[in-house]
Amino acid sequence: MSSQDLALIYHSLYNLDLPGHIFPAHKYSHLYNRLKRDPIFSKWDVLLPERAEEHDLELVHTKEYLNDLFSYEHTPRTMYSELPLSRSIVDSFCYGVGGTVLASKLTNKHKFAFNMGGGYHHSFPDRAEGFCYLNDIAIAIRKTKETSPNHKALIVDLDLHQGNGNSYIFQYDDKVFTFSMHQGNIYPKKENSNLDVHLEAGTKDDQYLTLLYDSLQQIQKQFQPEIVYYLAGADPYEDDSLGELKVSMKGLKERDRMIKKYCSEQSVPCVITLAGGYARDSKDTVEIHFNTLAAFGEI
Template sequence: MGLQDLALIYHSQYNLDLPGHIFPAHKYSHLYNRVKKDPVFASWDILRPERALDHDLELVHTKEYLDDLFGYEHTDRTIYSELPLNQNIVSSFCYGVGGTVMAMELTSKYKFAFNMGGGYHHSFPDRAEGFCYLNDVAIAIKKSKETSENHKALIIDLDLHQGNGNSYIFQYDDNVFTFSMHQGNIYPRKEISNLDVHLEPGIKDDRYLTLLRDSLEKIKASFQPDIVYYLAGADPYEDDSLGELKVSMKGLKERDQMVRSYCTNQNIPCVITLAGGYARDFRDTVEIHFNTIAAFGEI
């Protein structure tokens, strides 16, 4: 029997109580409920990840940083986070990492594995940054290399913000190709990806999708991955509170379908994570994430 199409992964620990914070950390439960109410997906099993192992975290992060993180210490290694630092938040990140590692492992049985969390792409080996304490995608890639040293991974990062943590971590790894398409004139301080596309404010659907299509063609001509990690940020959306891109909800659907087709046409499995999303109407963020699930769950 061939590969099934899509695995969905979720844990209630993904959710955080951050009243008044710009990061909508309760979006995960709302997305889960949206999936369970959908006529197509309601009957699907949603898999539950384990908490990430210490060994796995150490594949990317330094001992000194992890000591500070699990000690809930505000030091020069943790201070650049824009989230509180406490047991519940650190535990949430550990389950988020576990979800992406589980998704990576499930690509042996599924074409697509969707972690309804994760995408913590600003986290560096030795420090937190932004809303990111642990780098789940980098950890999953490093873990896959334990069994296949030459395993080739492509990161397609379509969040509003550059995936600077991943760009830094894999800058000298020829078996990992980092591609980030993001608004160029905002946070974070940029690292160098294998392919960076810096978008101007105000870009709309047609130009955005043309740049994505051209970029994927460039990558296809130069790099043949064994797996794709897609960070499907909802924040390029035209009504996002942190961005100035003008991509519609329809345009983001086409973006997701384009990435799906890229993987399907080359028969490459794909891990999908949520990454960011800060729409002025919170329901839009949830719907954009749901649309990504729908794009990869097409029957």
């Protein structure tokens, strides 16, 4: 595959200053440095996103919530975040949104567009939740709908946790199909996706991949997307500190290849975002994310 097939997007401001926090706040720069050490991908261009404009954020989020967010105040709308609230952290999210919006635009000329950030799937229109202040994928979808209101999007969320924000936002939109496969007995409080697969603790590679394959086959019969948004969470990993799934690094590689194959066979472009990852050894999280990049950029 050439760099014309896969666009790469990154901004140094994706990184957060969170000393001692469970969120691996510098995984973005570590992934970028991992890419730059690779003999193939180091030669590829990496594109710089712009900061998302507030009018784009308002396509999903309420003005009241955004006013609180940009005041950097803990209020009933911002308090459910598990991150600090500061100008630098809000800036990071705005650039992460900009990266996913740019990735969505780039699918007009690339098969795949990889934002080395994003995947903030817990954010609701009127409040923050988890490690998410802004919902980048929902904003990117609504941005596309400004000019193509009937554009059909499939969200494939393979993070450890349910993509409850996206499920809620698009619950009445028949042009957006939400699919979330996640550990069923942990955070967050679940919303209703178009297709939810609740995994048991201890789920291993074979069962995980079989359920994913069967789910994609089911979706194919129900919905024909024009674009796929893939949240390639690293946290189903067997040594993740927040989860109890037992998917190996090899299994996660196969997962990524399966999503790429699905998109290729359907002839639809794909936007890839990182989403979560909290491996006990943070190098594992970075390697899992790099493997996702490599899967979509495989020659």
